[in-house]
Amino acid sequence: MSSTETIPAGSHGSPAGTLRLWLALIVATLLTWQLGEGGGSLPLTVAVLGIALLKGAAVALDFMALRHAPPLWRNLLLGWLLFVCALIGLAYWKGIA
Amino acid sequence: MSHHTLTLSATPSRRLAGDLAIWCFIGAELVAFAAFFGAYAFTRASHVAEFNLAQQGLNRDAGAVNTLLLLTASAFVVRAVQGALAGRARADAVWLLAAIVCGIGFLGVKGVEYAAAFDQGISLSSSTFHMFYLSLTFFHFMHVILGLIILVVLWAGMRAGRYGPQDMNGLESGAAYWHMVDLVWLILFPLVYVIH
Amino acid sequence: MQYQSQAVAKPYFIAAIALFTGQILFGLIMGMQYVVGDFLFPEIPFNVARMVHTNLLIVWLLFGFMGAAYYMVPEESETELYSPKLAIALFWIFLLAGAATVLGYLFVPYATLAELTGNDLLATMGREFLEQPLPTKLGIVVVALAFLFNITMTVLKGRKTAISTVLLIGLWGLAIFFLFSFYNPHNLVKDKYYWWWVVHLWVEGVWELILGALLAFVLIKVTGVDREVIEKWLYVIITLTLVTGIIGTGHHYYWIGAPEYWQWWGSIFSALEPIPFFAMTVFAFNMVNRRRREHPNKAAVLWALGTGVMAFLGAGVWGFLHTLAPVNYYTHGSQITAAHGHMAFYGAYVMVVLTLISYAMPIIRGRAANSNKAQVLEMWSFWLMTIAMVFITLFLTAAGILQVWLQRVAEVPMSFMATQDQVALFYWMREWAGVMFLIGLIVYIVSFFVNGDDKATAR
DSSP: OOOOSOOOGGGGOOHHHHHHHHHHHHHHHHHHHHHHHSOOOHHHHHHHHHHHHHHHHHIIIIISOGGGSOHHHHHHHHHHHHHHHHHHHHHHHHHHO | OOOOOOOOOSSOOOOOSSOHHHHHHHHHHHHHHHHHHHHHHHHHHHSHHHHHHHHTTSOHHHHHHHHHHHHHHHHHHHHHHHHHHTTOHHHHHHHHHHHHHHHHHHHHHHHHHHHHHHHTTOOTTTOHHHHHHHHHHHHHHHHHHHHHHHHHHHHHHHHTTOOBTTBOHHHHHHHHHHHHHHHHHHHHIIIIIIOO | OOSGGGGGHHHHHHHHHHHHHHHHHHHHHHHHHHHSTTTTTTTSOHHHHHHHHHHHHHHHHHHHHHHHHHHHHHHHHTSOOSOHHHHHHHHHHHHHHHHHHHHHHHHSOHHHHHHHTTTTTSOOOSBTTBOOOHHHHHHHHHHHHHHHHHHHHHHHHSOOOHHHHHHHHHHHHHHHHHGGGGOOOSSHHHHHHHHHHHHHHIIIIIHHHHHHHHHHHHHHHHHOOOHHHHHHHHHHHHHHHHHHHHHHGGGGOSSSSOOTHHHHHHHHHHTTTHHHHHHHHHHHHHHHHTOSSOOSOHHHHHHHHHHHHHHIIIIIIHHHHTTSHHHHHHHTTSHHHHHHHHHHIIIIIIHHHHHHHHHHHHHHTTSSSOOHHHHHHHHHHHHHHHHHHHHHHHHHHHHHHHHHIIIIISSSOOOHHHHHHHHHHHHHHHHHHHHHHHHHHHHHHHHTTOOOSOOOOOO
């Protein structure tokens, strides 16, 4: 089914932008990997979850083009990320209590 | 018959990239995974020592490499979509091929991990942690396979020149599904492999 | 009617309603036996009444599905049915086989029935819902395959729509999973494991596809909403169904001796099973809100909306209440189960068949909708039956909660029979609700015979 709307050229970003984002995601992953090597603690877990949240948001907003989508879907996905990370954080905190 | 021009706007108008049906499907999948993640996290909270110990047996390096592979595959998928949008579907189909290669790499790394685990006698019944580890990653594994099948179909379509600025629906839908598979792993890796 | 061959649906619908009535009569007998233990003993012992009640339910729903398919498929495919004669022949075969089976249950001791019908050749009898003698089961397979052949050939020679595709997948799935009723492992764990491949994968699997297709068909007709919109919803609903329901089968594997991980898988996935039902409800109301026409068949619209709501409540909500393993540990096999089972079957499958019949029967009989008088009666029957079912469910839920408390949770648990004495009041109330249900059903049947001066013009 072909669409008859004009899809704006910038909808999915530019090659240069994608490369920059990819590099940031790789660095974030390496950071998480590194953090994982140490002993566990609440601050560390919060940091790891925070990084995951940011990475997820980048994939959602830019890779999935939700930045330019109707607020409903953008909020649903970002909300999902937030909810899941918060849930995991809460469970972790419960575990050390 | 309407004639379409590419408008270079600073802020593109609001649109959902991909079919509404696929986004509903993505939503359903995310809910299912969230339930699974929550179950793992709270079960761990009641078995902290056991989970910490068993987690040490995981190959975190493999998990990290897999994260890199999926992120790279996603970036390749985005490049492919950019190419189609710019009218270069046939030429840029190779980006999807690159993504598929990364995806197959993921399956390979995971396969090696599983082989090692099974060699050590790990199974769904060997411990609660192992039940979760195997179930969660296998469930995700199956979704990677489905995602790869979709990418192959999209690649064939791009090579046939099927997608373009007037016909992005199928490509964007398939791409969105792939990114979901990546997104899920971005939570799964820290949750199961890292947090302790 | 757009196609003459759609008329073969009529005998199927009539048989469906007749068997439905039989089902309810035997339900009332059992409801009485719950509180007056030797009611109709030894002529109709409880276990025989139960077999008749449950088997009639399934058979009449199958008549309903087949009638629905015969009505829908020619219209969807835009071509006459492949073989109306085959459809009529199968009708009589299925009806006579069904009648013979029920008579067998009633008049022949079960063990003798087994001996007489070759159960020693291949043992398939003796399991809940699958009590049919071997010849009956084989007959069902033959009838189902011939029916599927007829319907599939029709679709193949005509237009293929999302609705007919989903319907076909559901119906083929129904037939394929029924084959597991022939597999009767000696190991009790495996026996139970595969039994659910018929039952769960029917009602929480392929039957939901049939439900979605029937509902979508009626909604397109009565609301006039774009087919594309409705078909998209249909795909979303069946995807949600399969994603949640397949591994959700695990919620039947908690205590049968299967590995412990099923308690996790079953809980997590089955907890999500209400979602497709919720989507169906939203879908139905949304389509009716966005309707482009005022269809004269108000009763059909009411049934369609009611199906969404009751299916969500009965299958979704009541199912969720006892689906998590830690809860199910206490409620398993209690009246909570019965409460859920009744509202779920009624809300999802009884109501969708009645929705289809409500829409199609007038058209088969030559008019777009029944007279106002007839529709009002039909709508009365809707409310009587639905509210009665709500009360049946509430009373059984109350009985179940009390039963679980007294028999399993209490410091000093009571025995089964002592507990049954304590919940007897709820059984009496359930029986009265059952009588109300029967009244609703009688009103429903009467509504078919009410004429009025203001019949809508024939289509």
